[in-house]
Amino acid sequence: MLIANIIFPIFAIAGLGYLFAYLGLFQQKHVQGLSQYVFYLAIPVLLIQTLSQITLPDVINWPFFASYYLALCVIYLIGFLIQRFVFGGSRKESAIFGMGSSYSNLVLIGIPVISAGFGDAGLVPHFLIISIHSVVQFTITTILAESDSGESKSTVDFLKLSAEKLIKDPLILALITGLSLNWLAIEIPELILSTFSLIRGSVLPAALFMLGASLAGFRISGQLSQAVVIIGLKQIMQPLLVYLLVFQLFELPQLWGAVAVIASAMPIGVNVAVFANKYDSAVAPIGTAVLLSTLMSIGTISVLLNTFI
Numbered sequence: 001m002l003i004a005n006i007i008f009p010i011f012a013i014a015g016l017g018y019l020f021a022y023l024g025l026f027q028q029k030h031v032q033g034l035s036q037y038v039f040y041l042a043i044p045v046l047l048i049q050t051l052s053q054i055t056l057p058d059v060i061n062w063p064f065f066a067s068y069y070l071a072l073c074v075i076y077l078i079g080f081l082i083q084r085f086v087f088g089g090s091r092k093e094s095a096i097f098g099m100g101s102s103y104s105n106l107v108l109i110g111i112p113v114i115s116a117g118f119g120d121a122g123l124v125p126h127f128l129i130i131s132i133h134s135v136v137q138f139t140i141t142t143i144l145a146e147s148d149s150g151e152s153k154s155t156v157d158f159l160k161l162s163a164e165k166l167i168k169d170p171l172i173l174a175l176i177t178g179l180s181l182n183w184l185a186i187e188i189p190e191l192i193l194s195t196f197s198l199i200r201g202s203v204l205p206a207a208l209f210m211l212g213a214s215l216a217g218f219r220i221s222g223q224l225s226q227a228v229v230i231i232g233l234k235q236i237m238q239p240l241l242v243y244l245l246v247f248q249l250f251e252l253p254q255l256w257g258a259v260a261v262i263a264s265a266m267p268i269g270v271n272v273a274v275f276a277n278k279y280d281s282a283v284a285p286i287g288t289a290v291l292l293s294t295l296m297s298i299g300t301i302s303v304l305l306n307t308f309i
Helices: 002-022 027-052 062-086 091-102 110-149 150-169 170-183 190-215 224-251 254-264 270-278 283-308
Strands: none
Touching: 002 110, 002 190, 002 283, 027 110, 027 170, 027 190, 062 091, 062 110, 062 224, 062 254, 091 110, 091 224, 091 270, 091 283, 110 170, 110 190, 110 254, 110 270, 110 283, 190 283, 224 254, 224 283, 254 283, 270 283
């Protein structure tokens, strides 16, 4: 019953967002407006308040990073090779396939799930994963996809532009701000904390509703076999590999290991669809996989929460 109390509200709110968008009550312009609020104000406030007040580990947990990102890179490579040599895709298609096989929705679903299941203590390792997640994935995918055209200059230019965007990214800036306040032992004034608390209360419902509304634009649109492979790698193989690394190889503490495994089991992030559309590659299987993996994650996340809580 405890797991149902965690999972049901999360996916019910996302379902309401999907329903409102499907019925035309929440249009694309509304999704974009809510997205601005979520990513530029609400989630940064959550990051700053949590990281500035939580007790941080004395040293960086390198085995934790290694567990998550070694598994991510292995799954990415497997996805890339399957698309390239089994389905006969181009390098661009294979790069998108690899990204789809390993890119987790760590923010819109990850934060609500980890917050509800483990509280602020669980958000610390989760935020650490988020801190370099997009940097790693965007860089690898851009290099592989751009190299397919043989235009090295465009790759360099795009990476420079990506670096500039990451530096200005509100989530990255919020992470740096929260950690800096914590390390320098600077307390946020009570009046500001009260304001932050009100905004923080809106983060999860707003993010989930926005996710559901954005998913209304996805369809099951063919190439189902490729989508099934992507989902299998993302929802089954990646969390299994992370589990082996965190608990069998590195023997991490239960909380940090659980967060790493559950984060790796999150559904495919919608940013993969953005890359697929940008390069006009693997659009159909990615769109199908994003939608179906989100539905499938109700079961996988429930099982994992039941295992670790």
